[in-house]
Amino acid sequence: MGDPDLAERLRGVLEPVLGPDVVVEDLARLPGGASRETWSFSARSAAGGGGDPGTDTTGRYVLRRDPPGAPVSGLRLEAGVVEAAARAGVPVPRVVLAGDDRAGLDAAFMVLDFVEGETIPRRILRDPQLAGARGVLAAQCGRVLAAVHRIPTSEAPGLAGGDALEQLGTLHDRLGAPHPAFELGFRWLAETRPPRSGEVVVHGDFRNGNLIVGPEGIRAVLDWELAHLGDPLEDLGWLCVKAWRFGAGPPVGGFGTMDQLVGAYEEAGGGPVDRAALHWWLTLGTLRWGIICIVQALTHTSGALRSVELAAVGRRVCEVEWDLLELVP
Amino acid sequence: MSSGTGLPTPPPSGDSDRAPEEQASGELGRWPPHDLPSATELLDAVRGFLETDVIPGTEGRLRFHARVAANVLAMVGRELALGPALARAHAERLRGLGVGDDAELAAAIRSGALDDRLAEVRDAVRATVADKLAVANPGYLGPAQRD
Numbered sequence: 001m002g003d004p005d006l007a008e009r010l011r012g013v014l015e016p017v018l019g020p021d022v023v024v025e026d027l028a029r030l031p032g033g034a035s036r037e038t039w040s041f042s043a044r045s046a047a048g049g050g051g052d053p054g055t056d057t058t059g060r061y062v063l064r065r066d067p068p069g070a071p072v073s074g075l076r077l078e079a080g081v082v083e084a085a086a087r088a089g090v091p092v093p094r095v096v097l098a099g100d101d102r103a104g105l106d107a108a109f110m111v112l113d114f115v116e117g118e119t120i121p122r123r124i125l126r127d128p129q130l131a132g133a134r135g136v137l138a139a140q141c142g143r144v145l146a147a148v149h150r151i152p153t154s155e156a157p158g159l160a161g162g163d164a165l166e167q168l169g170t171l172h173d174r175l176g177a178p179h180p181a182f183e184l185g186f187r188w189l190a191e192t193r194p195p196r197s198g199e200v201v202v203h204g205d206f207r208n209g210n211l212i213v214g215p216e217g218i219r220a221v222l223d224w225e226l227a228h229l230g231d232p233l234e235d236l237g238w239l240c241v242k243a244w245r246f247g248a249g250p251p252v253g254g255f256g257t258m259d260q261l262v263g264a265y266e267e268a269g270g271g272p273v274d275r276a277a278l279h280w281w282l283t284l285g286t287l288r289w290g291i292i293c294i295v296q297a298l299t300h301t302s303g304a305l306r307s308v309e310l311a312a313v314g315r316r317v318c319e320v321e322w323d324l325l326e327l328v329p
Numbered sequence: 330m331s332s333g334t335g336l337p338t339p340p341p342s343g344d345s346d347r348a349p350e351e352q353a354s355g356e357l358g359r360w361p362p363h364d365l366p367s368a369t370e371l372l373d374a375v376r377g378f379l380e381t382d383v384i385p386g387t388e389g390r391l392r393f394h395a396r397v398a399a400n401v402l403a404m405v406g407r408e409l410a411l412g413p414a415l416a417r418a419h420a421e422r423l424r425g426l427g428v429g430d431d432a433e434l435a436a437a438i439r440s441g442a443l444d445d446r447l448a449e450v451r452d453a454v455r456a457t458v459a460d461k462l463a464v465a466n467p468g469y470l471g472p473a474q475r476d
Contacts, residue, residue, distance in 0.1 A: 312401050
């Protein structure tokens with residue numbers, strides 16, 4: 001799917017970074033990213049300027065931008081977090097350019113290096129070429145999360161914090177879509193809340209689907225738009241939410257065991273993990289995914305963003321209700 | 330193929346001697362006075378089109394959305410078939426707990442008004458969620474969990 005107008009405007013914002021002769025090619029929208037557009041493209045620039053093909057450089061990049069006209073954006077913040085994550089040793093794509101120059105691209109945007117590899121969860125879980133990766137992914141997730149949680153909060157200024165359960169309850173009440181199963185979940189969470197295990201930078205959406213994977217394992221962690229300050233166990237619990245197994249059996253992302261994840265996390269300096277507290281965060285994550293499903297359906301039905309994908313997600317709420325009833329004793 | 334009248338020969342119909350009302354009540358998603366195909370058959374036709382023509386002929390985002398669309402049509406077909414019976418069962422469970430709808434049940438769970446009947450509440454909620462899954466994604470529950 002091409003967009004000549006977008007390619008031309010992209011060329012305009014890239015010129016200062018990649019040179020005056022930069023040419024944008026192969027612009028294609030990538031699947032997923034319902035709330036934020038993701039495009040891949042190539043940029044070719046004649047570094048020598050004289051048209052000598054020997055000096056041409058071609059790079060592959062990814063553009064993330066808000067839907068045109070979106071009111072407020074955290075994309076600028078997101079770019080800062082990705083850079084801080086890189087410094088902490090988290091594998092991430094390099095940020096080439098970030099801006100909220102509406103004149104340039106109609107919306108806040110970020111250009112990243114393209115990282116080769118697989119992101120589609122079902123392929124990560126089934127592709128024979130990635131069998132080796134599946135054996136090591138859970139432990140790698142543990143080590144990578146330990147690095148995420150080492151990002152100094154001072155290097156990621158502007159991130160929101162707050163109480164995850166309270167925020168989820170407020171959001172849920174605002175939706176006006178009461179679900180008895182969710183109420184049972186909220187009650188159990190309120191009655192069994194574990195002590196806070198720390199306040200760190202959490203990725204906020206660390207799961208199968210936001211990882212670029214090669215045969216050797218994780219190459220990059222994507223989608224930092226939900227990064228915030230919170231309990232480190234929030235990321236570990238979210239990774240284990242059943243939806244991110246995509247039909248496979250193993251509890252961590254469909255590829256590994258809790259012991260692999262937790263063992264590697266602790267070994268890499270991520271701090272001791274209380275299993276009961278992890279179960280609490282898994283339950284909260286499950287409830288959170290259920291509420292996100294409702295939000296996505298409302299995004300469609302309200303007309304804010306019409307999409308068959310968003311509409312269909314509304315009917316996944318009952319999957320999450322079922323999972324929640326399995327988790328809450 | 331045409332007969333002597335210049336009109337195409339209709340394929341044999343199995344229920345041509347039944348009264349229209351009988352056909353209507355006996356067929357899924359078919360209500361008078363609408364013509365054939367029935368709502369269910371129309372859904373199947375569109376789903377077949379998506380699965381046979383669109384999905385194999387597209388890639389990337391469009392292919393993914395076509396697959397989602399085909400799944401949605403299958404879901405609507407299940408809702409046409411099961412909807413009325415599941416709605417009755419749901420209403421029956423709510424009545425048993427003394428509430429009128431899901432919003433009231435949710436409020437009662439939150440306030441603690443049904444705390445003395447929590448096991449019953451949990452069973453009712455679980456049964457309703459299983460019914461929702463029967464429409465939305467029947468494959469989600471293993472055979473052991475499906476009753």
